[in-house]
Amino acid sequence: xxxxxxxxxxxxxxxxxxxxxxxxxxxxxxxxxxxxxxxxxxxxxxxxxxxxxxxxxxxxxxxxxxxxxxxxxxxxxxxxxxxxxxxxxxxxxxxxxxxxxxxxxxxxxxxxxxxxxxxxxxxxxxxxxxxxxxxxxxxxxxxxxxxxxxxxxxxxxxxxxxxxxxxxxxxxxxxxxxxxxxxxxxxxxxxxxxxxxxxxxxxxxxxxxxxxxxxxxxxxxxxxxxxxxxxxxxxxxxxxxxxxxxxxxxxxxxxxxxxxxxxxxxxxxxxxxxxxxxxxxxxxxxxxxxxxxxxxxxxxxxxxxxxxxxxxxxxxxxxxxxxxxxxxxxxxxxxxxxxxxxxxxxxxxxxxxxxxxxxxxxxxxxxxxxxxxxxxxxxxxxxxxxxxxxxxxxxxxxxxxxxxxxxxxxxxxxxxxxxx
Amino acid sequence: xxxxxxxxxxxxxxxxxxxxxxxxxxxxxxxxxxxxxxxxxxxxxxxxxxxxxxxxxxxxxxxxxxxxxxxxxxxxxxxxxxxxxxxxxxxxxxxxxxxxxxxxxxxxxxxxxxxxxxxxxxxxxxxxxxxxxxxxxxxxxxxxxxxxxxxxxxxxxxxxxxxxxxxxxxxxxxxxxxxxxxxxxxxxxxxxxxxxxxxxxxxxxxxxxxxxxxxxxxx
Numbered sequence: 001x002x003x004x005x006x007x008x009x010x011x012x013x014x015x016x017x018x019x020x021x022x023x024x025x026x027x028x029x030x031x032x033x034x035x036x037x038x039x040x041x042x043x044x045x046x047x048x049x050x051x052x053x054x055x056x057x058x059x060x061x062x063x064x065x066x067x068x069x070x071x072x073x074x075x076x077x078x079x080x081x082x083x084x085x086x087x088x089x090x091x092x093x094x095x096x097x098x099x100x101x102x103x104x105x106x107x108x109x110x111x112x113x114x115x116x117x118x119x120x121x122x123x124x125x126x127x128x129x130x131x132x133x134x135x136x137x138x139x140x141x142x143x144x145x146x147x148x149x150x151x152x153x154x155x156x157x158x159x160x161x162x163x164x165x166x167x168x169x170x171x172x173x174x175x176x177x178x179x180x181x182x183x184x185x186x187x188x189x190x191x192x193x194x195x196x197x198x199x200x201x202x203x204x205x206x207x208x209x210x211x212x213x214x215x216x217x218x219x220x221x222x223x224x225x226x227x228x229x230x231x232x233x234x235x236x237x238x239x240x241x242x243x244x245x246x247x248x249x250x251x252x253x254x255x256x257x258x259x260x261x262x263x264x265x266x267x268x269x270x271x272x273x274x275x276x277x278x279x280x281x282x283x284x285x286x287x288x289x290x291x292x293x294x295x296x297x298x299x300x301x302x303x304x305x306x307x308x309x310x311x312x313x314x315x316x317x318x319x320x321x322x323x324x325x326x327x328x329x330x331x332x333x334x335x336x337x338x339x340x341x342x343x344x345x346x347x348x349x350x351x352x353x354x355x356x357x358x359x360x361x362x363x364x365x366x367x368x369x370x371x372x373x374x375x376x377x378x379x380x381x382x383x384x385x386x387x388x389x390x391x392x393x394x395x396x397x398x399x400x401x402x403x404x405x406x407x408x409x410x411x412x413x414x415x416x417x418x419x420x
Numbered sequence: 421x422x423x424x425x426x427x428x429x430x431x432x433x434x435x436x437x438x439x440x441x442x443x444x445x446x447x448x449x450x451x452x453x454x455x456x457x458x459x460x461x462x463x464x465x466x467x468x469x470x471x472x473x474x475x476x477x478x479x480x481x482x483x484x485x486x487x488x489x490x491x492x493x494x495x496x497x498x499x500x501x502x503x504x505x506x507x508x509x510x511x512x513x514x515x516x517x518x519x520x521x522x523x524x525x526x527x528x529x530x531x532x533x534x535x536x537x538x539x540x541x542x543x544x545x546x547x548x549x550x551x552x553x554x555x556x557x558x559x560x561x562x563x564x565x566x567x568x569x570x571x572x573x574x575x576x577x578x579x580x581x582x583x584x585x586x587x588x589x590x591x592x593x594x595x596x597x598x599x600x601x602x603x604x605x606x607x608x609x610x611x612x613x614x615x616x617x618x619x620x621x622x623x624x625x626x627x628x629x630x631x632x633x634x635x636x637x638x639x
Contacts, residue, residue, distance in 0.1 A: 020453040021627045027450070028620035031567050032498075033558040037490045048561040057562075103639045104487050106498070107617060108480050108625030262635060265459035275461070314463060314636025335486035338639040 005081035006125045011062040013124035014117060018063070022117060025109045026060045029053055035101035035111065040342050041094040044361040050094050052101035052111045058087045059118040088127045091118050093355035096346035097255075098307035103339060112312070115347075119224030128224060129352045136223035139232055144183035145219045145351070150211035156186055157193075157209065164194045167201060172208035178245035178274070179207050180216035180236060180260075182253040184383045192252060192383060195410030196279060202413050203291040207249075213239030216256035217384075221263065222348030233264040240274050247275045249282050252406055254346060254382040257315075258308035278309055279406055280381045284318035292322075293414040300329040301403070302375035304366065304389075305340035306382035319381055319405060326412070331373040341365050343380075345388025356391070363392030370400050377401035379408060424593045427600035435604035436522075442611025447619060462634035469630045476629020477622070484639070497548050504542030508578065511535050532585070539582045546575045570614040576602035 035052040036042045042050040061079040068076040097112040105111065122128055135145035142149050148156070154170065161168040169175065179200065185192040200207045213235035220228025240248050250257040261276040277285070286292040303319055310316040316337045323330050333340065344362030349355050366389065370378045378400060380386055389402055421429075467475065481499075483491040509515055511530035520526040550571055553559045580602045584595035609615065632639055 018453060019456040020450055021456060021623075023453055024450055024620055024623045024627065027446075028617050028624045030614055030617050031559065031562045031564070032494070033556060033562060034491055034494065036558045038487065042558075048558045051558050051562055054562050102628060104483060104491065106480055106495070107621055108476060108628040110628045110631065113631075262460045265461075266456070269459070271459050271461065311639060312632075312635065312637065314632075316637075338637060339484060339486040 004126050005084050007062065007079060007081055007084060010059075010084060010121040010125035011066050014059055014062060014121040015066055017117060017120070021110075022114060023063070025111075025114055026056065026063055028107045028109055029056070029060075030107060032106060034104050034106060038100045038104040040096075040098075040100070040344055040362045040365055041358060043341075043365060044344075045358060049090060052095070055087065055090045055095055056111065056114055056118065058083050059114065059121060062121070084122060084125055084127055088122060088129070089354075091115055091122060092129050092132060093349060093352050094358065096307065096342050096344065096349050098342035098346055099312045100307070100339070100342060103311065116221070116224075119222075120226055121224075123224040129354070131353050132219070132223045132348045132351045133225070135348070135351045136219040136225045136228045139215060139217070139219045140225075140228045143235075144215040145217060146183040146187050148183040148186055148215065150214075153181075153186070153209070153211055153214055156190070160190055160194055161197075164191075166194050166197050168193070168197045169208040171211055172243065175206050175208035175243045176246055177205055177207035178213075178236070178240045178243055178248045179209050180248060180250055180256070181209065181214055182217050182251050182256060182383050183215055184217070184253070184387055185251060188387060189383055189404065189407075191407055192404050195404070195407040196249075196251060198410040198413060199283060199286075199292070199406060202293075203286045208243055208245075210239035210243060212242060213237070216250050216253055216260065218256060218259040219348065219351070221259045222255060222351075226267075229259070230267045233260065233267055236260065237264075237268070237272065245274050247277055247282070248272075250276060250278050252279055252381045252383045252386075252404055254306035254308035254313070254384060255348075257313055261313065278313065278315055278318070278381070280309065280318045280322060281315050283406070283409060284321045287322060292409070294326050294409060295412045295414055296325075297327045297408060297412055298329065299377060300331060300375040301327050301377045301379050301408075302331045302333045302370055302373045303336075303405075304333070304343065304378050304380040304385060305337060306380060306385050307340075307342050307346055309381060310340065311338045322405065322409065323379075326409070329375075331375045333369040333373050333375075341369060343382075343385040343388045344392070345384060346382075350384055350388050356395075359388060360392045360395045363389060363396065366392075367396065367398055367400065377403050379403045379405050381405040422593070422597075424597040424600070427597040427604065431601055431604040432607075435607040439607040439610055442608075443616070443619060446611050446616055450620075450623070458631070458634065460634075463636040466634040466636065472630045472633035473626030476633065477625045479629070480625050494552070497545050497552075501542050501545035501549065504538050504545060505574070505578070507538045508535055508542060508581070511538070512581075536582065536585055539578050539585075543575065543578050543582070546571065546578070550575075566613050570609070573602070573606045573609045574615065577606055 039052050058079055061077045065076045065079060095115050097115050099112040101111045138147055139145050157168045157170050181193055218229055218232045220232050250260055257278040265272050344359045483495055512535045513529035516526050516529050553563050580599035583589055584599045
């Protein structure tokens with residue numbers, strides 16, 4: 001089996017993309033171990049191998065092996081196929097690229113960005129969890145990781161529009177806003193799509209979905225397949241350009257937002273011809289403009305910050321602004337905001353079947369956080385977090401409630417709309 | 421040539437050369453790599469890159485509130501030996517004389533007794549850091565020979581300096597020679613091992629702060 005792991009290909013792949021900041025990050029680690037306590041996988045398992053700094057060992061070695069000045073004397077660091085195989089699980093199953101370790105690193109090393117690069121190198125070496133890679137391949141071949149083809153999208157949207165009596169714009173020739181969706185929502189939480197349609201219609205927005213580019217999740221990025229990552233971005237860009245959209249809205253999906261908002265332009269090598277907003281950012285804009293009229297929510301709730309929206313996305317305050325004056329019994333968990341604990345299923349970990357047991361252990365941290373607030377329901381604005389938490393909730397038979405921010409807002413819209 | 425003459429002369433000269441060459445080589449080989457250009461649109465309120473880097477550098481001097489309970493003592497101990505080393509290196513009269521001989525720069529010295537006290541505290545603090553590295557399962561796993569050797573070459577000049585200052589264990593000239601040789605070892609190793617973090621920290625803290633601040637992340 002080892003012969004199928006190409007160590008040199010991993011090193012070549014990583015070296016081809018080495019930029020100054022990545023190498024500085026790799027060379028600057030002082031092995032202080034501070035990152036361990038910040039990592040939910042280490043916190044849940046107590047296994048030292050789950051220390052974020054340890055996850056970088058093979059890629060740091062592979063880099064030094066190529067660059068070591070005395071390599072010609074046979075003194076370069078040694079790394080073999082079995083090393084890469086051992087670390088596959090650490091890089092894919094036990095890292096959600098949530099960046100909590102980055103927040104505590106006294107050297108300021110952005111471990112998450114190295115993990116993203118390392119995953120590409122591992123895939124080049126012939127490694128990577130099969131189910132995660134299959135999700136990326138399905139995105140490439142069928143338009144979505146869950147097999148939501150353009151035809152199925154049309155059928156589902158037509159059914160949802162009929163079922164909920166809500167106009168869902170699909171393939172309008174021109175629109176100000178291109179709405180994208182996560183296939184997790186369409187297949188598991190279709191009410192979330194309906195909720196977005198209700199909210200956009202309520203505000204009188206000029207929007208559409210497009211069967212040319214609808215999938216917001218980017219499993220190419222998560223699985224370390226750069227070609228698929230770029231293809232997924234190109235589809236959305238093409239769809240937005242075709243309808244002349246000035247804004248692309250990313251649904252409740254953290255990584256989808258992180259990739260499209262902060263990485264897509266760098267993948268394409270050019271600025272995107274539209275603004276990218278997470279749905280919570282867009283709804284906050286509507287509220288500021290007086291275009292979101294809500295009835296108050298009286299149930300006690302707390303808010304889970306999706307990592308890529310808060311800690312790495314800079315939209316921490318938008319969800320809170322939406323809840324302000326609306327959720328009458330809102331309770332912050334501790335820690336919260338940019339330092340909130342991860343759900344354990346981001347970064348593609350949700351799609352890795354063998355990682356389920358560890359994910360469930362991680363969710364106990366979240367259960368404790370919620371229980372300490374005493375809130376009845378945990379609200380999130382990421383369907384991937386929601387799916388992860390739903391599965392773990394079922395595993396632990398936990399009695400806490402889980403909800404989506406957009407669904408809560410849509411359920412409390414004042415009748416009559418807020419068109420200006 | 422006596423041991424002291426060797427330590428004062430060729431040993432320190434070679435070590436200083438290795439230090440200067442090594443630092444220049446490490447930094448230039450890094451800075452010569454391609455620099456990523458971030459084409460994403462920064463948030464409107466994002467500060468300039470310089471302001472972001474400076475702010476981020478200062479922010480990471482101290483753990484953020486949620487991590488203070490777990491990181492407080494480790495951070496404090498780190499500050500104790502880093503500041504202690506700075507006081508010892510730049511506060512002792514003999515060190516200032518040595519630096520004046522090299523670069524012509526000088527400044528007022530601290531009392532020798534105070535510097536000796538700081539040296540003892542620094543050595544104790546370094547010992548705590550080493551003990552933690554040996555005892556903690558996480559640190560044992562991630563530590564390499566580089567980490568232990570870097571600790572050794574950092575602690576040796578402090579220990580030999582204290583011995584020389586106290587005239588303990590051997591003739592003063594011999595103690596001074598060993599002190600200078602330990603300094604030479606520190607300088608020669610500095611750019612090739614983990615101690616280079618003293619320079620790299622400006623790049624890593626600064627670059628992550630720029631990445632985060634342009635996204636509007638306050639972390």
